[in-house]
Amino acid sequence: MPPSEPVELRSDTFTRPTPGMRAAIAAADVGDDMVGEDPTVNALEARMAALLGKDAAVFACSGTQSNQMAVWAQCSSGDELLIEATGHIANYEAGGPAALSGVSVRRIPGDRGRLDVPQADGHIRGGNVHFAPTRLLCVENSTNLGGGATYPLAQLERLSAWARSAGLRVHMDGARLFNACIARGYAASEVVRPVDTVSICFSKGLGCPMGSILAGDAATIDRARRARKLFGGALRQAGIVAAACLYALDHHVERLADDHAHARLFAEGIAGLPGVAIRPDDVETNLVFFEIAPEFGTAADLSAALLERGVKLNPAGGPQRLRACTHLDVGREGVLRAVEAIRDCLARPDASRPSRSPAGTYSH
Numbered sequence: 001m002p003p004s005e006p007v008e009l010r011s012d013t014f015t016r017p018t019p020g021m022r023a024a025i026a027a028a029d030v031g032d033d034m035v036g037e038d039p040t041v042n043a044l045e046a047r048m049a050a051l052l053g054k055d056a057a058v059f060a061c062s063g064t065q066s067n068q069m070a071v072w073a074q075c076s077s078g079d080e081l082l083i084e085a086t087g088h089i090a091n092y093e094a095g096g097p098a099a100l101s102g103v104s105v106r107r108i109p110g111d112r113g114r115l116d117v118p119q120a121d122g123h124i125r126g127g128n129v130h131f132a133p134t135r136l137l138c139v140e141n142s143t144n145l146g147g148g149a150t151y152p153l154a155q156l157e158r159l160s161a162w163a164r165s166a167g168l169r170v171h172m173d174g175a176r177l178f179n180a181c182i183a184r185g186y187a188a189s190e191v192v193r194p195v196d197t198v199s200i201c202f203s204k205g206l207g208c209p210m211g212s213i214l215a216g217d218a219a220t221i222d223r224a225r226r227a228r229k230l231f232g233g234a235l236r237q238a239g240i241v242a243a244a245c246l247y248a249l250d251h252h253v254e255r256l257a258d259d260h261a262h263a264r265l266f267a268e269g270i271a272g273l274p275g276v277a278i279r280p281d282d283v284e285t286n287l288v289f290f291e292i293a294p295e296f297g298t299a300a301d302l303s304a305a306l307l308e309r310g311v312k313l314n315p316a317g318g319p320q321r322l323r324a325c326t327h328l329d330v331g332r333e334g335v336l337r338a339v340e341a342i343r344d345c346l347a348r349p350d351a352s353r354p355s356r357s358p359a360g361t362y363s364h
């Protein structure tokens with residue numbers, strides 16, 4: 001990256017297709033996917049089903065769409081789902097469960113976006129006319145607002161066994177599943193064995209322009225295909241996008257380890273700075289959340305001051321909290337430049353208090 005280009009740490013959704021990915025897109029063999037005749041989509045769905053050890057998979061436009069398809073396919077109107085309080089499905093999907101499926105959401109505080117049995121236990125309802133029957137448990141892996149944390153396999157197995165023994169289905173929001181796998185050295189099929197359905201985003205660290213997969217048992221994926229049509233997400237020559245996803249599976253999975261190393265480098269770089277609260281040991285994947293002491297201004301102030309220094313980094317999840325996200329368009333040099341920019345802002349009392357504030361505090 002030339003030094004003049006800003007360091008983009010707002011999200012891994014800002015990645016742009018590489019020349020190799022663009023070539024794969026240009027060469028894609030396509031057909032009408034709505035009638036199942038796009039060979040590239042079919043190849044991606046088959047490959048993902050095999051990779052995840054599930055019967056079937058369906059291609060979707062976005063992670064939000066595949067999550068909402070999973071809710072629709074596994075719940076009825078009037079049901080309730082359980083999710084950790086910071087979960088994307090509960091907080092960042094425009095009220096989808098209620099609007100699209102008539103499902104209410106019960107948020108349970110957990111640990112950095114993760115749930116375990118003691119926290120979830122006691123929240124299942126049903127068997128009484130007053131209650132919305134609990135039908136689905138949603139888990140996020142890796143977590144987003146939870147700080148990029150990942151589930152140990154034993155915890156997932158325990159939580160899923162608990163849910164299933166109460167008759168619930170289990171959905172994993174695996175928008176960054178491959179980050180979780182790389183961080184813990186697990187195979188994807190191993191991580192998703194305890195869950196019924198799993199969604200994956202190709203537009204985050206995998207570097208694709210768009211695309212998501214929902215995988216699960218054949219009957220549920222059939223229902224999810226109907227939801228996809230209902231939600232306006234059944235496409236025609238979608239192989240144009242699926243080709244990018246296949247390319248990403250070949251070239252952009254193992255390299256996620258670099259993003260994790262860069263996130264760690266960033267966290268360790270800012271850990272000693274005045275006014276910064278962070279625990280570098282909590283950084284497991286490509287997300288780094290940190291807080292700024294109020295005497296150094298707000299998160300929005302720091303974000304705006306950094307923008308003036310060519311570093312893009314958003315406030316996230318609170319007035320003093322920010323999130324940095326590493327990805328394939330940020331190298332070691334960019335990370336070090338971001339650390340120096342933060343050092344510069346905090347070294348000068350007024351530097352992180354510009355007159356204007358950036359818009360928006362949501363980080364995908």
Ligand SMILES: *Cc1c(COP(=O)(O)O)cnc(C)c1O
Nearest residue numbers: 062063064065088144173175364
């Ligand atoms: C990004 C993300 C999604 C999907 O978001 P889209 O904007 O629809 O791609 C879902 N869950 C989590 C945890 C995410 O971080």
